[in-house]
Amino acid sequence: MCSHYKPVTHINQLRNIFGLGPLTTICKPDMWPGYEGLFIRPHPHADVGDEAVPDREAVSGHWGLIPHWSKDGKVRGTFNARSETIAEKPTFRDAWRKAQRCIIPAISVFEPDWRSGKAVAAEVSRADGEPMGIAGLWSAWRSPTGWVESYTMLTVNANDHSIFKLLHKPQDEKRMVVILNPDSYEAWLKGTPSDIAALIRQCPAEALELKSAIN
Template sequence: MCANFRPLTLQQLHQLSLPDISFEYPDEVYPNYEMPLLFQSAQGLEWRNVHFGMIPKWSDDTSIALKTYNARNETLLQKPSFFNAVSKCKFGVVPVSEFYESKYIENKAQRWGVRRKDGKAFYIAALYDICQKGGQVIRSATMITMDAIDHPMMKDFHEPGSVKRSVIVIPQERLEEWLSWKSPNILSFVHGFPVEEFECSHVPKIKIEKNSPQLNFFD
């Protein structure tokens, strides 16, 4: 699973020869934050600013995105939150610089980052949808995941046990195929990313110290 990542940078966007992004987005994304999603329209590749976490039209509250930011590929058609999007084959990608997972060292969770060795951004498979709530257009997306119990890198993340998940990375050479895919059956894309092209390391979260008036009294 993935609940935290860094979207691609401007330099990485140019490396991949992607269209410019016309809106701002955060350096680091968490569930229900806004993020850039790339999809294929009749005009070609386009960007949309979407919520990280699927917000289906039947939900009364956008906070559902806090629970729908990942979608198991095995059950896409069985989950009400994702059924409309997958049945209409609304496939996109979230280009990222790095994503973060928990690795347990001596029973304590550490934040580890996964990135490409060559420094390029990579595409995470996503499902997106659009709906209206109170006259407001809501765009949202979820990252599609796969079983990772046998993946050389991803099997070491998450809590100890038999459940290990990973995002699905769409290779550059299959990007156009994925974005124009017209079937809910996506098994041909469900492959673990090539571990020889990626690396991971401990990336602690930066703590922001809050200064109090007492601490600054003599400044």
């Protein structure tokens, strides 16, 4: 699972690649669970017919989904969501049922490379150098002082993936985040369950690059 990533912080990349309007908030250059990051979702007023309203909006939220029924708003290991059980797990199922899907813009993700017998940070990015859009879910929790937005990344099994099978401890299940093709962003955000089923898959290894101190 992914617990560290580099977000996209270049405003022009966010606007041009992810179809966003004006931006005022940029997140930290390195993201860890509980940090405040950016996620992308359909703009709530995109269908009112005003050309000045963009189709999508970037929202600042906690990395680690806080379900709407949370009592204290604590983030407890919800920064990743297993796609196989997302429709059943209480933490994620309401956001899934309500189609609260989002895209997390990232330059790269980091995983521990254990091939030397100890954890060494390994960075995975797109081979073409372009930013990646990671499939996610978002939620809103009402705190005593107002609404708190949060998000999580979807993951799939990667035991047979030629890059991700090298990462994590040998005995652990290998998993990877769901990296969307740019031409599927709209389908992920607004598609029906049948539209998005084929999008929840491994990203081909040839489309990715692994940088690790272990050769």
